[in-house]
Amino acid sequence: MCIYLLLTIKKNFIMNKIIIAILMLMYSLTSLGQIESNRNTTETGRNFVVLEIGTGTWCYFCPGAAMGAEDLIEAGYDVAVIEYHNGDDYATDISNSRLIDYYNVPGLPTAYFDGVLTFSGGYNNYSLFDTYLPLYEERIEIPSPLELVADIEEGSNNNFNVSVTVTDLDNYQGTNLKLHVVLTESNIPENWQGQTELDYVCRDMIPDQYGTSLDFSSQNTQTIELEVNVPYELANCEIVTFVQNNDTKEILQATKENLLMVGITDMPSFDNKLELYPNPITYFTTLTYSLEKDMPVKIVVRDLGGKIVATLLDEKQNAGKHSLNWDATNFSGNHVQNGIYFCTINTGSNTSTIKLVVQR
DSSP states (O other): OHHHHHHHHHHHHHHHHHHHHHHHHHHHHHHHHHHHHHSOOOOBOOSOEEEEEEEOTTOTTHHHHHHHHHHHHHTTOOEEEEEEEOSSTTOOHHHHIIIIIISOOOSSSEEEETTTEEEEOOOSSSOOHHHHHHHHHHHHTSOBSEEEEEEEEEOSTTEEEEEEEEEESSOOOOOOEEEEEEEEEOOEEEEETTEEEEOSEEEEEESOTTOEEEOOSSOSEEEEEEEEEOOSOGGGEEEEEEEEETTTOOEEEEEEEEHHHHHGGGOOOSTTOOEEESSSBSSOEEEEEEESSOEEEEEEEEOTTSOEEEEEEEEEEOSEEEEEEEOSBOTTSOBOOSEEEEEEEEOSSOEEEEEEEEOO
């Protein structure tokens, strides 16, 4: 009887301890859930992955990096490309500082995806697309704690006013944040290592390669106003903005804008006689325009990134009314993808651009 009573008491004691342990665990989980629910965990999608490439026209293996970046763009991936040149005519103090002082580049070509994923090496005649794609995919899936909006307006004397608003959505803990504004130029004729042009060349960083400091200690939104001088053809230029943590070198958010789209409404036409029909395009469209006198005429079609996909005309023409057809094909004779394009006519002294849509 005493043994039974002792066993019963011991059993009840053990059961009580188990019940207390379960209650304490439930309380802990509930408290943890309350703590988590009180945190601001708002994030947003990543606009673009920034692909920075160290390159040079003297570099035998650099074409593979250039082709890899171009293939990402042509395949429609959300990537903002910046190419920093070293040791050639396109190298600047800014590009050298970015490669050597900031990244301590091990050699050329070297690609940096959002500043944190790196691949060094390349090929002379083979694209690095298959190597770059997994690195891009890893970064584009990571949400961003920042919202980044760039408003660009055309000013005077080749200047553009850039207003960048950065919002901290998630009480980001990093403090050494820099906003970078980069001007790139593409479609630069250059014979190098079997290639015929250069794209996404870093022409300037505003205000400099060190960027503008951001401080969210007292407010979660900051707006930075900058001016960018663009002494190049607008259709070839992009402005890339991005926020980078200098402690980790991680790029947190980015935007890019082709300047053709910014300045298109201000481009003069040829006495308002420039016409395009039909638009949207299904199989072909007819471009009609008038010339007041004999002059050289160049007509090209560009995609949203400013890349020339087709040259329709490049010759001297007589005064009068002219027309030509475009069957929505590129240089290779393949149909271009559905989307927005820009047809630009240049006579040397005058430029006119029409927005067109390919829709099959």
